Amino acid sequence: MAKTVERYQNPAIGDTINLRLFTFNGGNLSDLSSIEKVDIYFLDPYNKTAENPDGRRLVETIDGSGVIVDDVGTHHVQTILEEAKYNIGLYCDVWTVRVSEDQAPQHMHAWFQVYPSLWYSTPIPVVYDFSFHFQPNKFRKGSKQFLISEIIPNVPTASDLRKYYENLAIVSDLKISMELRCGPCVPAEQDLRLILDKVPVDFREKRHGFYKLNTEDMDCGIYDVWFTLEFGDNVYISDRMQLQIFD
Secondary structure, three states: OOOEEEOOOOOEOOOEEEEEEEOEEOOEEOOOOEEEEEEEEEEOOOOOOOOOOOOEEEEEEEEHHHOEEEEOOEEEEEEEOOOOOOOOEEEEEEEEEEOOOOOOOEEEEEEEEEEOOOOOOOOOOOOOOEEEEEEOOEEEOOOEEEEEEEEEEOOOOOOHHHHHHHHHHHHOEEEEEEEEEEOOOOOOOHHHHEEEEEEEOOEEEOOEEEEEEEOOOOOOEEEEEEEEEEEOOEEEEOOOEEEEEEO
8 A cells, every 4th residue: 555655664666755855064954055956866777887887767856846845954855656657676866956056056865765565464463563662761951852763573583574574663654652750740630741642753764763852841850752653454552661851
């Protein structure tokens, strides 16, 4: 079934893919002057020559007007991996940008791979089991930084089933919830203690999820953090883990 995925979420033919670009200046996310276009090339192993060593073959060009600015220094384009244009294999997206109007265009490169559709068959239902890890688990109040979560399949390591589980973890929706557990003033009403309620993580990279946590308006204390993994008709809810915000 077609879905919307990130570049490292094992995109398959028919999926809609988000291709993101982050730009930094002096260690800080910074806006470019302009993005002129994004060229997507298939790295065709049968198209390699001395002049074209990685076999680039242009598949699609997205005009700069199609680039979405999500935040400062954070951009993405979205395209459908149509069967008429895309094959299974490796691709390169080349962003033509201007850092400033008085400088010549520059080219920024990123890569993604299109995979076969994920199929697995069994005569009985598969019992899924995952565990979760996240870091950091301590934030100084006022911090704004990414919380990184990892999905860990709990299956025998030497089996085709483990690879299937890992791919499920990669392509599935991951959401985060957070609730104030203890602190100087914990509301009696549970809904007031709930800070995040099944909020999709900001970005995905293979089995990892990234959520940018802004603690400026959060109280100091201990918070319960848990994750929800969804795929097909299955919903997996992790154990509650603790995160501390301190002065």
